[in-house]
């Protein structure tokens with residue numbers, strides 16, 4: 001059976017186009033397992049996760065790539081990241097009033113940040129783009145067009161138990177016979193992509209999907225790479241965060257039972273520290289407490 005948490009790269013040799021395909025199922029279920037997101041923010045998160053995997057798959061790097069949208073409208077924050085090893089996680093936050101109702105959040109003065117942290121070179125790159133009315137996909141297309149001068153089309157979708165995405169980018173002609181020498185190739189690929197439904201994107205086997213869309217474009221599909229939900233939270237990180245807040249705030253967070261409980265928004269894992277732990281944290285000792293909900 002074809003895995004449903006996968007990223008494929010492909011080339012359309014006739015039209016000089018490279019692309020990527022992403023589908024998420026188990027990783028998507030895991031990403032929202034602990035949360036109760038309303039339908040529309042949930043769909044936005046699914047699409048953002050698919051987008052982060054598409055972008056991470058489109059570039060060569062070792063580290064993590066994140067998409068971070070902040071907005072003054074109903075959708076306050078949308079964050080998704082994917083590592084070069086295929087580990088995904090994300091969150092969405094809505095205004096309280098918007099969370100109960102179901103209308104699609106329009107964007108009010110939203111900005112999208114694309115951040116690449118490269119572990120190998122120890123560098124961090126961030127690109128910014130305004131979010132347009134078309135939402136995440138068209139904003140990312142604009143980002144590639146403006147910042148990278150790379151004509152790009154992106155389709156994202158989430159429905160039921162799956163989310164997915166498809167990206168195509170026009171690459172410079174290499175001069176080889178028949179490779180990227182088709183003037184109309186890019187336009188043709190755009191028209192073909194526009195015929196794809198969300199159901200096609202989420203349900204068809206990738207070979208079938210690409211053949212159906214691009215059978216005249218000489219598709220070369222690379223083997224799939226697995227994707228999975230994974231959270232990088234740890235007791236060390238929770239303690240580092242408490243240290244940043246300071247002793248006063250840390251002690252103020254103690255509840256009636258003398259415990260500080262910190263829950264990771266990404267995975268729902270809960271960390272509990274008592275007074276003795278706090279003493280150790282602020283004294284800078286290195287022994288870490290066990291998480292209260294081991295996984």
Ligand SMILES: [Zn+2]
Nearest residue numbers: 231233264267
């Ligand atoms: Zn976590």
